[in-house]
Amino acid sequence: MARKRWFWIWGPAAILILFIMAAQTGTAIAQDAIKIGAVLPLSKAAFAQAGEEQRRGLLMALEEINQAGGVLGKKVELIIEDDTGEPSVGIAAAEKLIARDKVVALIGGYSSTITYAQLNAIQRYEPFVAWVGASSTKVEHEFGPKRWFFHYHPW
Known part of the structure; x- marks a missing residue:
């Protein structure tokens, strides 16, 4: 249990650092x-x-990064959207973040169903995407080879 808790707390922080590098x-x-x-x-x-x-x-990683001066002297802004457990809401949230908010990277991917729906919808944009959940191998097989998709899951 402690191992899973560690992953869910610090895993996103590590991925945030990867996003910053990609940014x-x-x-x-x-x-x-x-x-x-x-x-x-x-x-x-x-x-x-x-x-x-x-x-x-x-948010912990974001605070630490911004207190250290950000990246390339720029603050990092994190925009969080709730997928509400619904694929259509997850798709709309991802598209909003990319098209309207102009994010350079996306993180998320807890539910395989929502993740799969989002990835099908956002692949035309090809942002840097790192998903920390979504254990379905269908997600990995279809999107794993994409150069913009990174899947971090503790199988």
Whole structure:
């Protein structure tokens, strides 16, 4: 149990660092802040605890990074959306983060069903994506070879 708890708290923090490394692109440099999006299960009872653990881990990492001066002298901004346990909401949240909020990277992916729906919808944008959950091998087999998709799951 302690191992799983450690993963859900510090796993997102490690992935946030990878996002920041990926954010060192022309788009990110031109912005005032480096924007990263997270789609998490925050309100569905079955997944809300895991989503809250991810959210807290990301916010801890974000605070530490920004207190140290950010990345390339720019603050990192984290925009969090709730997928509510519904694939259609998860798709809309991911598309909003990419198209409207202009994030350079996405994190999330707790539910395999929602993750699969999101990835099918967002693959036309090809943002840097790191999912920490979604244990279905269907997700890994279809999206694993994509150069923009990274799947971190403690099988």
